[in-house]
Amino acid sequence: MMHMAAVRYVTDWLRADVGAGVLRVNAELVSVPRFPGDALPPDITLVTDIYRVGDLASQRAAQASEWPAKFPAIYVTPSGLVPMEGEIAVDERDAMLTIAISIIQRMADYAAAAQQASYYVKAVQRALVGFFADDDTGRTARGYAHASGIAVLACVGDPKTINWNRDGAMVVGAWDEKIGDNITEQPLFLNLHVRDSTP
Numbered sequence: 001m002m003h004m005a006a007v008r009y010v011t012d013w014l015r016a017d018v019g020a021g022v023l024r025v026n027a028e029l030v031s032v033p034r035f036p037g038d039a040l041p042p043d044i045t046l047v048t049d050i051y052r053v054g055d056l057a058s059q060r061a062a063q064a065s066e067w068p069a070k071f072p073a074i075y076v077t078p079s080g081l082v083p084m085e086g087e088i089a090v091d092e093r094d095a096m097l098t099i100a101i102s103i104i105q106r107m108a109d110y111a112a113a114a115q116q117a118s119y120y121v122k123a124v125q126r127a128l129v130g131f132f133a134d135d136d137t138g139r140t141a142r143g144y145a146h147a148s149g150i151a152v153l154a155c156v157g158d159p160k161t162i163n164w165n166r167d168g169a170m171v172v173g174a175w176d177e178k179i180g181d182n183i184t185e186q187p188l189f190l191n192l193h194v195r196d197s198t199p
Helices: 002-015 024-029 056-062 110-131 136-141
Strands: 046-049 073-079 093-106 150-155 170-172 176-178 183-196
Touching: 002 024, 002 046, 002 073, 002 093, 002 110, 002 136, 002 150, 002 183, 024 110, 093 110, 110 136, 110 183
Parallel strands: 046 073
Antiparallel strands: 073 093, 093 183, 150 183, 170 183, 176 183
């Protein structure tokens, strides 16, 4: 359940309405510095994840052969294994897990899509500053007071090596093109330290 909580917390943060119907990630996008001549990318139209029951966009994206209903989109998923403490009876259980924040576009011009994806990644990174802030807003967003008892403590190092420093805590993944469908995908991976206080 820790992987689901982490994914949902991040999704909710990125897609929160910060006023006048503007998604938080789009509010950051307009202030991302651009190279001369590069246009402002269009707003992200959809931010979702695989855990939204009844959300058609989530259901479409969860199918291997389906793409989001709207583009450009951000789709948040768990990625890989979730190493965690294995004691049967503990007061709390810690885990290191990775989530993927994928920017999905449908564009025939792959160079333009790659350019825009770079700006979207920067906008996501800027939006996450508040998510990881050590204040009431950040702690609430990360689940410190959530009824599940699950909280994201920090963005940390590579969970495969249990490296608890911040090197490799956020990783831009490999660019992917779906030739023929005009679909591109740019993942940003977050390595997270998560705690379940009610295991």
